[in-house]
Amino acid sequence: MKVAFIGLGIMGGPMAANLVRAGHDVLGHNRSRPAVDRLVEAGGRAAGSVAEAVRDAEAIITMLPADPQVTEVAYGDDGILAHAPQGALLIDMSTVTPATSAKLAADGAERGLRVLDAPVSGGEAGAVEGVLSIMVGGEAAHLDAARPLLDALGTTVVHVGPAGAGQTVKAANQLMVAVHIEALAEAAVFLKASGADLEAALRVLGGGLAGSTVLQRKQGNVLGEQYAPGFRLDLHRKDLGIVMDAARELGLALPAGSLAAQLVASACANGDGGLDHSALLRGVQRLNGAVVSPTEREDVA
Template sequence: MRMSADQSRTIAFLGLGIMGSPMAANLVRAGHTVVGYNRSRPPVDRLIEAGGRGADSIAAAVADADVVITMLPADRQVTEVVLGEGGVLAHVRPGTLLIDMSSVGPQTAVAIAEAGRAKGVRVLDAPVSGGEAGAVDAVLSIMAGGDADDFAAAEPLFRALGTTVVHVGPHGAGQTVKAANQLIVAVNIQALAEAVVFLEKAGADLPAALEVLGGGLAGSTVLTRKKDAMLNRDFKPGFRIDLHHKDMGIVTEAARANGTVLPLGSLAAQLMASARANGDGTLDHSALLRGVERLSGRTTD
């Protein structure tokens, strides 16, 4: 359903990568005017083909925006795009709603919120879970931190992007919940990878085994979404190991700061780092399977 003119907003969308491109396109389909900016030009051209508009600079993208959404790889890029010379806060209008949907550290989210407040800009941290498939199908889980009134203003936009949309607390809370999400996902993928290699080495019918496991207590979204990648050794990135490695650094740093001990999380972080060190960083995080194969004496190529 398209929105009426008084409901439609002008949205600057900065960062049109694997996740950002389908998210921006879904906002266009929801009836919003979406102006995209990306460091490389082809994703901008694809957004234009989908009905959006393009900009050649951050300043041009945000000049007339009611809402600015950033979807960037890590803390460094978010800080540069938002706080840097020529960045969002240097050019955006007071009263604009800035929503960072990247996965960054809670401390970065708080710093951006404070900088935004000083400029009269409202800020939410609203990272997502669901991977590329969730972004394409607009079924992401969105966890938002910030003021309740700002969340209420952003919620119609979130509903165009996801099906589970929750205000989880003050500034930084969204990123804290996302860190917990990445901890759970990493441990689940690692457990699934170990089960796959265990079953194969035992000579089990792997597709049948995963089917029955998926119907019991061992079933999970991770099993459902990642089993085919592991069965077919097709690790086309939906969420790269490089990015999950970054997120596990956020988890461990935040846990250290608040005094939480993460035995399984620490091991998962090391295994993610090992996968990256072995050249798997650009593969989907389901390629943790390759690390289990290496440890079990199986070739991975």
């Protein structure tokens, strides 16, 4: 298929490259040129504007940071709705509010576009490996048409309901991931302060009921205390805002989610927003005065 891919960042870049490897003709656009150059090196093509990217596309994929960027790319004078051909698929794989996705689907349909919201989970590693989990909202027939693309990007592609439903499921995903990472961070601080072999402990925990994809993907960050962003804390803060706003509208109490949102906000306020969300470990360390081992505690005493 002829694919316009808009947003070639940490996630979008490898996703677009996987579409090239799957045999699709990918024309990419990004605000910064180096990301476009990387796609060209992978076999894709470069577009100088959104309008140029989408003009002849059979499918348009957006992978952008938040609602304002999606709105700008979709509705601007140079945007998708003004320049995409009738009948094209528009697949927004960004994480935005369900209301934004529902509006885009309705407005796109008025212009003859087939719109899906298809946010993803799996982080940078999942994007690189093509094993993302993709939660799709919109008409089932549109998903059938989009499957050749989505199957090149993920191993779990599930239709979860009408327009906006994909974003609702993604919000739940981000809630669970934040709580899991915070639990991993607290466990790591507890284990280290107790004098346990942290690497061995995380290995055995991963084989039991405490095991999770979060533990599998993030234990290297925790062990090395290295936080190159696979998914930035400032983006996770935005996502948890979506969760808490939706919960408020529904009249729901989400105590663990509320605490996770506060801890992520605290990490961002302390300058960690550009780090990977596994840097929640730094917040737990701050709360505990940069944890020391039992032997060091005795030395201090």
